[in-house]
Amino acid sequence: MDFGFSEEQNLLREQVRRFMADELPSSTVRALALGEDPERRAALWQQAADLGWLALIVPERFGGVGLKWIDLAVVLEECGRALCPLPVLSAAQAAAAIARCGNEDQRRAWLARIASGEAVFGIGLYDEPNWIDPQGVRLAGGELLTGTKPFVQDGIPSTHLLVATRTGDALALAIVATAEVEVTAQPAVDGTKPTAKAVLDAVRPLDTLPISSADLDFLTDCGAVAVTLEAIGAAEAVLELTSEYAKTRIQFDNPIGKYQGVKHRLADMFVDIESFKSLAYYAAWAVDDAVDELPRAASLAKAYASDAFARIGIDGVGLHGAIGYTAEYDAQLYLKRSKWVRSAFGDADFHYRRIAAMG
Amino acid sequence: MDFDYTPSEQAFRNEVREFLAENLPPPKERGRGFLAGWLSKVRAKGWVGFSWPKEYGGGEGSLTEQAILKEEMALHRAPPLGTSFMGLAWVGPGIMQYGTDEQKQRFIPDILDSKVNWCTGYSEPNHGSDLAAIETKAERIGDHYVVNGQKIWTTGAPWADWIILLTRTQFDVERKHDGITCLLVPMDAPGVEVRPIENMAGERNFAEVFFTDVQVPVENRLGEEGKGWQVTISALANERSSIGEVTQMFARLDSLKALVKATRRQGRPAAEDPAVQRRIGEFEAKIAAMKYNGLRYLTKQLRGEPLSSETSVNKLHRASLEIEMADFAVELTGMAGVQLGGDDAADGGSWARSSLGWPGVVIGGGTPNIQRNIIAERILGLPKD
Numbered sequence A: 001m002d003f004g005f006s007e008e009q010n011l012l013r014e015q016v017r018r019f020m021a022d023e024l025p026s027s028t029v030r031a032l033a034l035g036e037d038p039e040r041r042a043a044l045w046q047q048a049a050d051l052g053w054l055a056l057i058v059p060e061r062f063g064g065v066g067l068k069w070i071d072l073a074v075v076l077e078e079c080g081r082a083l084c085p086l087p088v089l090s091a092a093q094a095a096a097a098i099a100r101c102g103n104e105d106q107r108r109a110w111l112a113r114i115a116s117g118e119a120v121f122g123i124g125l126y127d128e129p130n131w132i133d134p135q136g137v138r139l140a141g142g143e144l145l146t147g148t149k150p151f152v153q154d155g156i157p158s159t160h161l162l163v164a165t166r167t168g169d170a171l172a173l174a175i176v177a178t179a180e181v182e183v184t185a186q187p188a189v190d191g192t193k194p195t196a197k198a199v200l201d202a203v204r205p206l207d208t209l210p211i212s213s214a215d216l217d218f219l220t221d222c223g224a225v226a227v228t229l230e231a232i233g234a235a236e237a238v239l240e241l242t243s244e245y246a247k248t249r250i251q252f253d254n255p256i257g258k259y260q261g262v263k264h265r266l267a268d269m270f271v272d273i274e275s276f277k278s279l280a281y282y283a284a285w286a287v288d289d290a291v292d293e294l295p296r297a298a299s300l301a302k303a304y305a306s307d308a309f310a311r312i313g314i315d316g317v318g319l320h321g322a323i324g325y326t327a328e329y330d331a332q333l334y335l336k337r338s339k340w341v342r343s344a345f346g347d348a349d350f351h352y353r354r355i356a357a358m359g
Numbered sequence B: 001m002d003f004d005y006t007p008s009e010q011a012f013r014n015e016v017r018e019f020l021a022e023n024l025p026p027p028k029e030r031g032r033g034f035l036a037g038w039l040s041k042v043r044a045k046g047w048v049g050f051s052w053p054k055e056y057g058g059g060e061g062s063l064t065e066q067a068i069l070k071e072e073m074a075l076h077r078a079p080p081l082g083t084s085f086m087g088l089a090w091v092g093p094g095i096m097q098y099g100t101d102e103q104k105q106r107f108i109p110d111i112l113d114s115k116v117n118w119c120t121g122y123s124e125p126n127h128g129s130d131l132a133a134i135e136t137k138a139e140r141i142g143d144h145y146v147v148n149g150q151k152i153w154t155t156g157a158p159w160a161d162w163i164i165l166l167t168r169t170q171f172d173v174e175r176k177h178d179g180i181t182c183l184l185v186p187m188d189a190p191g192v193e194v195r196p197i198e199n200m201a202g203e204r205n206f207a208e209v210f211f212t213d214v215q216v217p218v219e220n221r222l223g224e225e226g227k228g229w230q231v232t233i234s235a236l237a238n239e240r241s242s243i244g245e246v247t248q249m250f251a252r253l254d255s256l257k258a259l260v261k262a263t264r265r266q267g268r269p270a271a272e273d274p275a276v277q278r279r280i281g282e283f284e285a286k287i288a289a290m291k292y293n294g295l296r297y298l299t300k301q302l303r304g305e306p307l308s309s310e311t312s313v314n315k316l317h318r319a320s321l322e323i324e325m326a327d328f329a330v331e332l333t334g335m336a337g338v339q340l341g342g343d344d345a346a347d348g349g350s351w352a353r354s355s356l357g358w359p360g361v362v363i364g365g366g367t368p369n370i371q372r373n374i375i376a377e378r379i380l381g382l383p384k385d
């Protein structure tokens, strides 16, 4: 019995954290979120690839490192802490999709390119804003794809899109070249999680992977787990920022952290973060080692985190007073992330109902 | 990360399961003589005081084996392993850590054999959360301490044989945590008077305990004079593994789910009500979080890393679940929910009784506000209030 990270995993965490501190301070995060400095973004992406983060869960025989989601968990958590705008999460999800649902040729064609950072994937599964279900997939499948994918995560900038399609009841994932699609960035609350609308006009997929609804569930679960892992880091960053502020901001002759209205709220944040962290680690472990338990584990983690982090995002701003509301101060960046996290791959309402349906 | 158990741990789990299959009949078939037989059998197994050294009659189980034992016992809804809950939970561990050899030989076997019941005399009328401010006075006169003062909320005092008592031997101290001395006192000592207090559920489990010129021999002091606070703190820290508790909480959640399935509200199945589904899901998420938090903290202990005050996290969850699950069940079942018994009471009135029973968990072991202070001050480093 060992529910903790190994020395290698701790080293990986340190490596990612140091990289984020050196290369992605909030000034850089902000610039990239605004779409500025594409060269810098490309260089950072290459560095991330060179450090092996994009190859982590890719099997060795396809040019990957052959590790598990629980290793990836460390990277995602640190990406979340830095609000890293690079599409590490989408790369992982694309790799998981192709490894699970692709045939041997397709795996050979794509996995190494994801691992090397050459293929940068945007992902569009559901076309309804809040319907996580095969029926929420609207784009018609076929040899040529025509239609709209309204919510493509990390669609810009990308080289390829992985989009879910439906033909009758049959589902598939199509890989298309972004260059052949009309993608437009959609303004959204959290610039570090860019969403694009993709319009396809008789686009021929480079590859098509037939999937079952269980596969679609699996990819959704992976998404929910990944988002929650990122939320751990982001929420811990809010807690740290706010705790430090509470120790130094003096009002009524005392640091505000002495007042229980402040300190108890911070304690509750700690309780919640510890808790959805434990749930998310277990779910990440389940992806590879107990996949039967994944749906429940993913839903418990995402449900808890969705509500808890939303509250943490709000209180991270509120507990600072007016300075928290300023554009210059970082607290607001996490609030924005918490809005995105709440809906991505199902909110608490969706996941709690799903758990109820499991009995 | 690895949730597998070693072959020897797995073998231990199987041993516990086989033992339970043989020796634990379903609750309804447990007759009059059952408990005495049960206690002597688990004792013979070495499972009472399982964490203590064999030298003193304990079982010397590893941390993981202790967790397995607790989990299996809770899973099979087994009765406790001894009649003195506090003796096993913190008096025994306290004696093991701070006691003299004579004290260990004198007190430990009786705790293990369920011969002696202990109670805990910490809280006083004027000092509850602020425990370190206690003022029950113990004055050293020759080879005795003479104790005067009052304790309150002492659970089990009406039938306990012994009390672990926090007293103050020194009043002019700079820090209130100094000058406290821990004494082990027989409840039948002259000058000890117990007055039971009735709680809101109608039970008389706790009491006021008065001490008037009670003579306590110096050899009954646990730890050094003036160092009683450390004894208390580390003894209470023994109360930290939540594995058994979590298993019980999952069992209660199952009962609650069954109740939801059996309940109609406004003529419709309650199970289809999204608001109901959400509450149940929230309970499950908290209990599952307690489980995996507990396993993370156990891992830390297994690796020899210090546990700080993380256990307050699960205490806070436990407190809110204790209140809210019962409150939810009572509301869910309408007028049948508020009945304590009778044919129509939901689940025989068990949730209604729980709705009157939470203070033991929520207030007894340090209130939620105090747990939040602990987290804020010791983990987040915020100023003390």
Ligand SMILES: Cc1cc2nc3c(=O)[nH]c(=O)nc-3n(C[C@H](O)[C@H](O)[C@H](O)COP(=O)(O)OP(=O)(O)OC[C@H]3O[C@@H](n4cnc5c(N)ncnc54)[C@H](O)[C@@H]3O)c2cc1C
Binding pocket: A260, B119, B120, B121, B122, B123, B124, B127, B128, B129, B130, B152, B153, B154, B155, B156, B206, B359, B360, B361, B363, B364, B365, B366, B367, B368, B369, B370, B373, B385
């Ligand atoms: C069922 C039950 C069994 C018990 N058994 C025992 C026993 O066997 N032995 C024993 O010694 N004691 C026992 N206790 C007593 C228990 O330890 C105390 O009740 C507890 O420590 C709280 O103290 P208090 O009741 O004096 O409340 P107080 O300390 O007076 O607290 C009253 C309220 O003020 C709040 N409060 C206090 N200080 C602060 C602060 N700094 N910040 C914010 N809020 C604060 C508390 O949270 C609480 O809501 C038992 C209690 C119960 C309910």
